[in-house]
Amino acid sequence: MVACPIECMNRDIICDSPQDFLQKHNGFLLTLVGLVGTGAGVLLAYCLKSRCTKISCCGLKCERKPIELNPADVEIEN
Numbered sequence: 001m002v003a004c005p006i007e008c009m010n011r012d013i014i015c016d017s018p019q020d021f022l023q024k025h026n027g028f029l030l031t032l033v034g035l036v037g038t039g040a041g042v043l044l045a046y047c048l049k050s051r052c053t054k055i056s057c058c059g060l061k062c063e064r065k066p067i068e069l070n071p072a073d074v075e076i077e078n
Contacts, residue, residue: 053066
């Protein structure tokens with residue numbers, strides 16, 4: 001009786017096969033993707049909150065008209 005489906009296969013092929021790049025470096029790649037995504041999110045948040053009309057960063061340029069803020073539009077509740 002076979003308790004595990006892998007027991008019926010050739011163990012030399014399964015156990016001794018070298019790991020590929022993703023199996024070896026999965027933690028590093030996950031960290032790298034997270035850092036790049038976070039950096040892009042911070043950059044986009046900066047562009048949205050900025051009051052500048054011209055933004056230039058890393059070769060990307062943007063001219064825009066920021067939203068006008070009027071003191072009458074702001075409500076402060078205590």
